[in-house]
Amino acid sequence: MLRLTPQIQDSQPHFEVEVALPGTGISRRRMMTVSAAIAGTGLAGGIAPAFGQQPPARSTNGQILGPFYPVRQPIDQDADLTIVAGKDARAIGQIIYLSGRVTNARGEPIVDAELDIWQANAAGRYDHPADRNPEPVDLNFQGFARIRTGPDGSYRIKTVKPGAYPATRDWMRPPHIHFDVKGRASRLVTQMYFEGEALNDKDKLLQDSSRKEGLIARWGASSGAQESSSLVAVWNIVLAAG
Numbered sequence: 001m002l003r004l005t006p007q008i009q010d011s012q013p014h015f016e017v018e019v020a021l022p023g024t025g026i027s028r029r030r031m032m033t034v035s036a037a038i039a040g041t042g043l044a045g046g047i048a049p050a051f052g053q054q055p056p057a058r059s060t061n062g063q064i065l066g067p068f069y070p071v072r073q074p075i076d077q078d079a080d081l082t083i084v085a086g087k088d089a090r091a092i093g094q095i096i097y098l099s100g101r102v103t104n105a106r107g108e109p110i111v112d113a114e115l116d117i118w119q120a121n122a123a124g125r126y127d128h129p130a131d132r133n134p135e136p137v138d139l140n141f142q143g144f145a146r147i148r149t150g151p152d153g154s155y156r157i158k159t160v161k162p163g164a165y166p167a168t169r170d171w172m173r174p175p176h177i178h179f180d181v182k183g184r185a186s187r188l189v190t191q192m193y194f195e196g197e198a199l200n201d202k203d204k205l206l207q208d209s210s211r212k213e214g215l216i217a218r219w220g221a222s223s224g225a226q227e228s229s230s231l232v233a234v235w236n237i238v239l240a241a242g
Contacts, residue, residue, distance in 0.1 A: 056105035059240040061209045063191045066178055068126040070118055070144050081119075081142040081159040091141035093122025093160030095230040098217065101153040102181060104242030109153025113239075116180040117157060118144040124165030133165050161231070164199055174199030174206070179237070186239035192217055194233065214238075 076085040083090050102110040120126050120143075123135035127143045141160065149155050162175045174197045181188040193200055193216045206212050217235035226232065 057103070057107060057238045058211060058214065059105060059186075059238045060188060060190060060214050061211050062189055063205055063209065063215070065180070065189050066191070068118070068120075068128040068131055069116075069178070069180075070128065073146075074142055074144055076142055077144060077146045078142075079145055079147050079157045081117075081145055081157060082140075084140055084142050087140050089140045091121065091160050092138050093141075093163075095227055096159055096161050096233055097156065097226050097230060098159060098177070098233045098235065099154065099156035100217075100234055100236040102149050102155065102183065102237045102239065103153050104183075104186075104239055108242065109151070110149060110183045110239060110242050111151055111153060113149040113153070113155075113184075114182045115147050115149070115155055116144070117147070117177060119159065119177040120162040120165060122160050122163050124163030135163070135165075161194070171204060172199055172202070174203050181237055181239065183239045183242050185241040188237065188239055190215065190237075192235050195219060 074084070081091065082095060102113045102115075104110060118126075120133075121135075121138040121141045123133075123138070125131060125133045125135040125137055127137050127141070145157055147155060147157065159177070162177060164172050164174055167173045174193055176191045176193050179188070179190050179192060181190075191205065193203075193206055195216050195218050200206055200216070206215060209215060217233040220232040220234045222230070222232050
């Protein structure tokens, strides 16, 4: 059962990192180095498996935190982002049920890993004072969750599909969701994308990733328990050291 956790203070230099976007004069090497340092995943080579064992999985790539990590985290931080406690209406947009597992490179589940999850609303607007997108804030959209993985390393949230939005005059960011995953020995800061999005092929951050396929959630089949109009997506996360 997913549960809320106390807020954890984070000393990472988020905003210094996030202004380092293409076109700012910061080199590609500098940007990727900072991103990898925050993610805590490194790019270590694989370890030769023992006879009869499966080779270790590749860890999920880290990506920059983005400039819109909430400075004012909502009181309601549960796994259902479509409803805000105390409000009658639900968030605008296409409902998505997203789930997956957090494992280490050997495929072992990471139990009780903490996930901070945040995203833009269906119009591509973050509930953040620095977001200058003219689209309105959806007051019925929670926008942020802090949850933990279960005994099998699984997580699940109910949300709405985030909208695309302009990062610069000539760069539209595709729909994506931000993750900050803290395991027992690893931390991963990254972004998750959706398969089939045309903007994926043009996104500077996604295309700059060496293993971009590991950052893309796959559409799945509904179990029949969800709303008939909802979508189901699956995305698994591999932490370098668990």
